[in-house]
Amino acid sequence: MTALNQAPETKATGETAAIYDDLRYTLEAYRATNDERLAELETRMGGDVLTGEKLARLDDALDETRRRLDRLSLDSRRPALGASEERDPAVAEHKAAFAAYVRHGEATGLKRLEAKALSAGSGPDGGYLAPSTVEGEILRRLATVSPIRSIATVRTISSGTYKKAFSTTGPASGWVAETAARPQTGTPTLAELSFPAMELYAMPAATQTLLDDAIVDIDQWIAEEVESAFAEQEGAAFVTGDGVDKPKGFLAYPTVADTSWSWGNIGTLKTGVAGAFAASNPSDILVDLVYALKAGYRQNASFVMNRKTQAAVRKFKDSTGQYLWQPPAAAGAQATLLGFPVVEAEDMPNVATDSVSIAFGDFRRGYLVVDRAGVRILRDPYSAKPHVLFYTTKRVGGGVQDFAAIKGLKFSA
Template identity: 35%
Template sequence: MTTSTALRLETKADNDFTHVETALVRLTDTVNAKAAANDNRLDALELKLNRPGIVAANDNDPERKSFESFLRHGEQTKALRVADDTAGGYFVPDYFNAELDRNVVLFSPIRSVARVVQTSSPAVLWPNRQAGMTAQWVGETSTRPSTNVTFGERRYQVFELSAYVDVSNQMLEDAALDIGALLNFEFAEEFGRAESAAFVNGSSVIAPSGFMQDTTVQYTPSGSASAITADSLIDLYHAVKSPYRSNAVWGMNSNTMAAVRKLKDTTNNYLMAVTGIANAPVTTILGRPVVEMPDLPDIGVNTNPVVFGDFSNGYRIFDRVSLSILRDPYSQAATGMTRFYGRRRVGGGIGKAEALRKLKVSIS
C-alpha cells in the first residue's frame, strides 16, 4: 500500500467518526427536549387538577359529588345523609370499641394476708402442738414431777370449684374480641369471688372452712346489743396475744368501716386514722391496717362484723390447681356450640385459732 492510499483511508475514518458524533449529539438534544416538554405538560395537568372544584372524569364517589354540589348550589334534597341508612348511612358504620366494660366484682382479699401454700396432694396434714410441758418449783430433795407434750394434726381437704359455659362456633369465628382471653378473665374473677367467700364464711362439707364459722376462733363482745363501741375495739386489740398483734390486721366491710370511722376516743380523736398519699391511703385502727372484706356481715344483733388478728398464722390456703380451662368442641357439636369447662382446686382452713379473734355485737 502506498503512502497516499493510507492517508486517504485515515481521512475517511476521521470524517465517519465526526458524522457519528454529530448524530449522537442531535439525538441527545431531541430526547432532552421531549422530556422537558412532557414535564411541562405533567406540571400543567397537576396544577389544573389541584384547582378547587376539579374532579377527575372517572371519579364516581357519590358523597364527593354531593358535597361539591352543595358547595356550588346550596342544599340538595337528594344529598347523602348519615342519619338515613337508605340515603347513605350504611356507608358510615358505627365504631366498635374492643375494650369491654365490666361491673366491679367485690371479694375479700384473704389471699393477700393469709398464708398460701402450694400442694400436689388432695389433702394436707399439718401437725400441731396441743399441749406443752408443765414445770413446778421443787425443794432440794423433793420428788421431781413428770411432764409430757401432746401433739395432734389438722387435716386440710382440697376442694373443687367448677363451671362451664357454651359459646356458639360462629361467635368463636367472628367475634371482634378475643373470646379465649375473655373466658379466662371471667372464670378467674368468678372463682376468686367464690373462694374468698368460702375462706370467710364457708361451712359446707364440700368447700373450704371459713374462719368466721370456725368455733375455735374466740370472740370479744362489743358491750352493746346493737352497735360497736370504741372501747370494744380496744378490748379486741388486746385480747389477741402480743406476738400476733405486730402483724395483725382488722377486717370489716365498707358499711362497718363507715360506722367505725365515726368513733372517737376519750380525747375526742377519731379512733380510725387515714394516712399516706392521696392515691394510696392507709387506713389504720390503733396503728394496725384495716382490710376491707365485703363478705363480712353488717353491724347487727349477735353478728360478728369485725375480725382482728394475724392471718398469716391464723388462716392457711392450699392451692392444688390454680385455673384449668378445658375446651370441648364435641359434646355440643350438634347444636353448633363449643363448651368450655373451668375448674379450680383449693383448700383452706384455720391454722392457729389464737391468732384471730372476732368482735360480736352483744352485751356479753
Template identity: 35%
Template structure:
C-alpha cells in the same frame, strides 16, 4: 419452631415467564430426602420467587403450582419490567449460570428412610428460589422459548447478550414501579384505625373515606354506596369497627391471701400435728414426791378442694376478636379469685375451704348494741387476745363498717381511727393496721362485722394454680371452642385462739 429447608427445572422467555419442575417425585435429593406426591396439596399460589433463598432478593412470583406424575410443576413471572435484579436472573438462566430450582419449606409430617434421609408426606411451601445448584439434581429449568435449555444448546454469544441487557436497562421505564412504591409509602404513613383488612376493602368504607375527604363534592358512585347504609333521615352512616378495648366491670374481693399463711402441696390434704396443753408442774418440798404430767396431741387436717367451670366461645368470635380468649381467661381468674377469697372467710369446709367467720372455736366479744358500734367493745376485743398475738394482729372489716368507725371516739374524745401520715404505711385503729375485706358483713343486728387477729393463723394450701384446658373438638361441629378452668386449693383456721370476732347484739 420448624426449621426451613431448601430443596429442588425451569424455562424463561423474553417476558420473564419461568417454568420448571421444582421437585421430582420418586427420587431422593443429595441428602436422601424423598418428598411424596400429595405433600404439596395445601400449597396455593401466589408463592414468592427469590434468588438463592435470600428474602431480601425477591425477583418475581409463582402463579401456578401443580402436582404432576413426575413432580411439582411451577410457572411464574420474573418482574423484568420493573426489577433490575429480575433481568439479571433472566440473563443468567439463558447463560446456564443459573439452571435450577430450590424450594423452601417447613416439614409437617415425615418418616426416616432406610439408609438415611426422610420420606416427607406433608409440608408448608414458603418460597421457591432460582439457584445455580439445586438440592435435588432433577430440579432443573426445563427450557426457554428463545433458547432451549438442553445439553445440545448452541454456544451463547455472551458479549451480545450483555449488550442486549444494557440496551434493555436503558430503555426500561421505571415510572410504574416508582408510582407503586409511592402508593405503598403513603399507605404505610396513614393512621392505623383498624386491623380488619377485609372491612377496609368494602365499598362502603372506601366511599366513607371519600366523603371525609371531599364532602358534598364526592362522586355519585360513592354517594350511592353510602346511601345503601344511610339512616332513616338520609344521613351518612359510619362503617362499623371492632374496637380492641373491652369494657369490663370492676371485680372486688377480699385480700386475705396477702395476709394469711400460704403453703404449696402435692397431696390431696396436709395434716398438722397439734398439742393441746402444757405440763402440770407443782411446787414441792424436800423429799416430797411430785405429780405426773400428761400431754395431749392431736392433728389438724387441711383438705384440698376443687373449683371448676367451663366457657364456650364461638370460633368466629375467636377469629374476629383475637383478644376474646385473653378476656375469658382474665374473667376466669377474677371469678376464681373472688370465689376463693369468699370461701376463706365464709366457706363451710364441705367441698370448699373452711372460713374464718364460720369457725366455731373463734371467741366472740359482744358489742352491746344491735346497730351502733362501741369503741369500748373494740378495745375490749383487741385486748382479749394474748399480747403475742395482739401485737401481730390486724383489723378486718368492709368499707361500710370502716366508714362508721371513722366517726368513733374513745372516752377522752379522741378518734380511735388514725389516718396514715407516712407513705406506704396503712391506716390504723388503736395502733393496729386495717384490712378492708369486701366479703365481711355490714353493721347490723346479730352480725359479725369486724374480726381482729393474727391472720398467719389461717393456712391456705395450694395444690394447683388455675389451669385452663382448651377443647376445640367436643363441639367442633357447632364451631364452638370450650375452655375448661380448674383450681385446687384448701384453707382452714389452724389456731382459733389468735382471732376474735365482734358480735352485734340481737335487736
C-alpha cells in the same frame, strides 16, 4: 460478601433456613448481574441502564434479607417476658398445645403430652391441665382481689388433703441448778388439723371470633374471666364456709367468750349492746379487741369487716376529735384503724344481734389456704352454641390453723 455466607450462631429454625435460601438465591443473582455489568463496561465502553437498575434492585433485596436475618437473630436472643420457665421447651410445647385446644378444639397435642406425663384424670371428661402460666396468672389475680387470701398463708399441695400436726400440750419445762438431776419432761400431746382441697369451678363463654383472633392473649383472657367468679366464691367460703364441699371459714368455728377461750374455738368480746356499739365511748371495745390478741400476733394483725360496718366505724373519734379510721397513705395501700390495716370483706356479717361482724387478728398465722396444683379446662362448643364454654376447675381448701391468732367482736349484750 464473606459475612453474608457465615453460619448463624443459634440453631436454624424453619424461618431462619428460608431466609438463608432467599439470601443465597439473591446473592447468586446479584453476582451474575454484576458480572454482566462488568462485561458490558469492557465491551461497550459503558453499562446498560437496565442492567444497572436490576443490580440496584438486587442490592436493595440483599439489604432487606440481611435486616430480616438480623431481626430474627435478635428475637432469638431476647429474654422471655415473665418467668424463666417460658424458655423451657417442654413448657412452650404444652402452652402451644393448650392454645390449639382452646382456640380450635384440637386436643391431640395435649393428649400426647399428658399421656407422656402419666397424668391421671385427664381427657374429655376431666378436661386438660392448663399451662403453669395460666395457673400462675389466676392465682396472682386472686391474691389481689380475694380479701382473705391476700392476708392468709397460702400453700400449694400436690395431694387432695394437707395435714398439719400441732401440740395441744407442750413438754414440761422448768429451771434447774447446774449440778442438779434433770427430771424427765412430759411427752407433748399432738393432734392433727386436716385441710381438704375442694373443687371450685367457673364457666366463662367466648365467641369463635374471639378465639380466632390471634392478637388476643388467651391465657390472660381465661384468667380475667374466672378471676371474679373464683374470688367471689372463695371470699364467702373463707369467711362463713361450712366445710362441706368447700373450705371452712373462720366464722364457722365455735365462738366463746375470750375469757374462757380454748383451742378449737374463736375467742370473742361483746359490745355490751345487742346489735350495736355502746352508746358512750363506742370505740373503747375496739381497743379491748386489739389487746385481747397476744403481742406476738398483734404485730401483723388486721381488722376484717364489710363496708357497712366500716362505714359505722369511720365515724368514731378519739378524745382529741381525731378520727380513728385513717384513709390509705398511698396508692395501693390500705386504710387503717387504730394503726392496723382494715381489710374489707363483703362476706362478713352486717351488724346485727349476736353477729360477729368484726374480726381482728394475724390471719397469716391464723388462717391457711391450700391450693392443689393444677387448673383444668374443658372446652364445650355444644351446650351454648354459637358460644364456646370453658369449664374451668381448681381445687382449694382452707381453715383456721391457729385459733389464738384471731379474735371476734360480737354485737351482743
